[in-house]
Structures are given as structure tokens and as C-alpha cells.
Amino acid sequence: RSSCQESHLLIVGLGLIGGSLAAALRQSGFKGHISACDSNASEIALGIDLGLIDHGGSQLAELLDDVSMVILAVPVLAMESVMATLAGSLHRASKNVVITDVGSTKATIRDCAVRAFGEVPPSVVLGHPIAGSEKSGVAAADPALYINHKVILTPEPNVDAGALARVEALWCATGADVLQMSVERHDQVLARTSHLPHLLAFSLVDTLARQDERLEIFRYAAGGFRDFTRIAGSDPVMWRDIFIANRDAVLSSLDDFEAGLARLRKAVESGDSDALIATFDRASHARHYFD
Ligand code: NAD
Incomplete structure (x- = not known):
């Protein structure tokens, strides 16, 4: 060093x-x-x-x-x-x-x-x-x-x-x-790799927490949901600032995410086995990047 x-x-x-x-x-x-x-x-x-x-x-x-x-x-x-x-x-x-x-x-x-x-x-x-x-x-x-x-x-x-x-x-x-x-590339890349995942974690945990004020349902959660709550436990002021500051890049990554979620929703709705497997296969292969 x-x-x-x-x-x-x-x-x-x-x-x-x-x-x-x-x-x-x-x-x-x-x-x-x-x-x-x-x-x-x-x-x-x-x-x-x-x-x-x-x-x-x-x-x-x-x-x-x-x-x-x-x-x-x-x-x-x-x-x-x-x-x-x-x-x-x-x-x-x-x-x-x-x-x-x-x-x-x-x-x-x-x-x-x-x-x-x-x-x-x-x-x-x-x-x-x-x-x-x-x-x-x-x-x-x-x-x-x-x-x-x-x-x-x-x-x-x-x-x-x-x-x-x-x-x-x-x-x-x-x-x-x-x-x-470049500044522009930084803000676009981080919107996708960091800001969007945090937004999803905040949204998921808040959605469940609102439905059950005593958080009883959290008792039945396993590791996956726990990981989401860890991310959603991040500092609110820091993240408010990030979403206000990087609004445009975050909105564009959120558009892509919403399109993907809509496709997945359709696959769930119609029981489209091929589409579900294809999506999960791609996502689970992507995980190998970190191996
Ligand atoms: P933090 O809350 O731990 O620390 C921020 C500190 O700044 C606090 O002690 C606060 O009292 C002080 N502060 C606030 N306004 C001030 C002002 N006007 N003058 C002097 N001090 C002031 O936050 P952090 O996690 O250390 O984040 C700091 C910066 O690093 C943020 O810009 C954040 O976006 C960035 N960052 C955070 C992470 C992370 O994972 N926490 C990662 C990379 C970059």
C-alpha cells in the first residue's frame, strides 16, 4: 500500500x-x-x-x-x-x-x-x-x-x-x-447498483410494516427478508438526500425495473412456467459474478 x-x-x-x-x-x-x-x-x-x-x-x-x-x-x-x-x-x-x-x-x-x-x-x-x-x-x-x-x-x-x-x-x-x-456515468451506474436496490428494500419493508403495525408477520420471515430489512435499516437522512439529488437517474432505473416487474407479474398471473424459469435462471446466473 x-x-x-x-x-x-x-x-x-x-x-x-x-x-x-x-x-x-x-x-x-x-x-x-x-x-x-x-x-x-x-x-x-x-x-x-x-x-x-x-x-x-x-x-x-x-x-x-x-x-x-x-x-x-x-x-x-x-x-x-x-x-x-x-x-x-x-x-x-x-x-x-x-x-x-x-x-x-x-x-x-x-x-x-x-x-x-x-x-x-x-x-x-x-x-x-x-x-x-x-x-x-x-x-x-x-x-x-x-x-x-x-x-x-x-x-x-x-x-x-x-x-x-x-x-x-x-x-x-x-x-x-x-x-x-465521468460524473454522469457515476450517477447512472450508482442509480442502478445502489440507489434502486435501496429503494426496493425501503418499499418492500415499508409495505409489509404498514400492513401489520406490530410486525407480527416478521416472525415468519427467513434470511432473504432479513437481508431486505438490513438494507432498509440504512440512515433515512442520507437516503432522502440521495433520492432528491439523483432523481433523474433513479427514475430512469425505476422505469426499467417497473417494466421488468410488470413482465414478471404477467408471468405469475398466467402461470407462464417458461417465462418464470427464464427470469429466475438469468437472475441466478448473474449471482455467479460475485463468486
Ligand atoms: P453519517 O450520518 O454517519 O455521518 C455524517 C456526519 O455529518 C454526521 O456526523 C453529521 O453530524 C455530520 N453533518 C451533517 N451536516 C453537517 C454540516 N453541515 N456540517 C458538519 N457536519 C455535518 O453518514 P455517512 O454514512 O458517513 O455518510 C456521509 C457521506 O458519505 C454521505 O454523503 C453519503 O452519501 C456518503 N456515503 C455513504 C456510504 C454509506 O454506506 N454510509 C457509502 C458511501 C458514501
Whole structure:
């Protein structure tokens, strides 16, 4: 694993993702300073207790002195105000400061950068680690979260090559595999592989829960349904933000899904054995990808 040579990292939003980044860097032998900004003071206190950060606070503008890289790890819709504060206060940071993020959607965050700075500055490299869980908060921070997971960076054409290399080095130090993609492709791909499956889990679990307030029926559920409830147990604020931010790509993947579901419904309705077997065969073969 390569090491991260930053002198001072500032993590804005010390939750599962930001906290796990700090934990992974600590474990990699990172020598620099790690500070954090979080609107929730108890996350900062816990981050210090756990030895993940050196210091922190809740006022971003007061934490920028001498920072070399800022990592935005707040929920997607909170990026706007954080980016605006950064644009207004970055003169307090060292020159060469690089800004990156971990948000699950990319187009709306790029828009935030444009609104805040007038354009996406060459020192901004947006990204998204494809790792996480249904847990949230720094208490769930896991130093191994990113090992062998992909991190997608979505640099703009005007990106500074040095800034890009530094963000790559940050993630390589956590054990992740870094790759690049356009913002548009990122949002379309993630709508299909992550956002749609979460929407289905939320919908399925909510549909059953509404029918039976005491959740008696859950007693008769086996592993498959349990897996759906694990996904549906994800943080509501984080997911609200994702569905608001990535609306168009999610709607398009939902259209495809609804068409597939309608075909399957028809097959069930008419007892179409061939259609049912063909669908289940395709789906069960697709599972081999992960073997
Ligand atoms: P989290 O809830 O664990 O942490 C978010 C933290 O941000 C919280 O501690 C909250 O207090 C803080 N915060 C919110 N608004 C703030 C503000 N304006 N200023 C300072 N702090 C603020 O969430 P998380 O799971 O770590 O997700 C963080 C980001 O990572 C989100 O953008 C999410 O889309 C992305 N992400 C999450 C996962 C996942 O599986 N959880 C995976 C990849 C990317």
C-alpha cells in the first residue's frame, strides 16, 4: 500500500465514512495531523476518544488554518452550505489545499462547487468510496472498510494533475482500488447498483410494516427478508438526500425495473412456467459474478 503524505487533513462530517477514513489512515501509519468538523459535538468528542482525530470543532471556518486537504463527508444535501463556507474562508488554509468528497451522488455536488466557486476549481477532485453499511456515526468507524473496495473519482477536465494524484494517494493508503469515471456515468451506474436496490428494500419493508403495525408477520420471515430489512435499516437522512439529488437517474432505473416487474407479474398471473424459469435462471446466473 502506498502512503498518504498530506500534512493536515480536515474531515468535514465525522460519521461512518469520514470516521472510517480517519481510522484507515491511522492504521496505515499516516504521520500527518487529522482534524474534523461536525455539527454534532459528540461525534468530535468520540473521534478524539477513539484516537481517530487530533482535534475538531463545529465551526468550519475556524478549522481551516494550515489544512492541506479537506474531505467532505456530510450527507449529500449538506454539501451546499459546506462548499459555500469553504469558498468564503479558504484564504485561511495553506496554498495548494485540495478539496475532495465522498458523497454518494456527484452531479449535484459538482453544481454546489460551481455555485460556491464560480467553476469547479482545478484543486477539487470529487469522489465516492463504494463501501459502507447500514450503520452511521463515528462509533461505527471501521479501519478495514475500504480494503479492496473501489473508490470512484470523477475529476473534471480542468483538474490539476497534482491534486488528482494526492486524492488517489489518500485512498490507496486505505487499501482501496481507485478508478475514474465521468460524473454522469457515476450517477447512472450508482442509480442502478445502489440507489434502486435501496429503494426496493425501503418499499418492500415499508409495505409489509404498514400492513401489520406490530410486525407480527416478521416472525415468519427467513434470511432473504432479513437481508431486505438490513438494507432498509440504512440512515433515512442520507437516503432522502440521495433520492432528491439523483432523481433523474433513479427514475430512469425505476422505469426499467417497473417494466421488468410488470413482465414478471404477467408471468405469475398466467402461470407462464417458461417465462418464470427464464427470469429466475438469468437472475441466478448473474449471482455467479460475485463468486
Ligand atoms: P453519517 O450520518 O454517519 O455521518 C455524517 C456526519 O455529518 C454526521 O456526523 C453529521 O453530524 C455530520 N453533518 C451533517 N451536516 C453537517 C454540516 N453541515 N456540517 C458538519 N457536519 C455535518 O453518514 P455517512 O454514512 O458517513 O455518510 C456521509 C457521506 O458519505 C454521505 O454523503 C453519503 O452519501 C456518503 N456515503 C455513504 C456510504 C454509506 O454506506 N454510509 C457509502 C458511501 C458514501
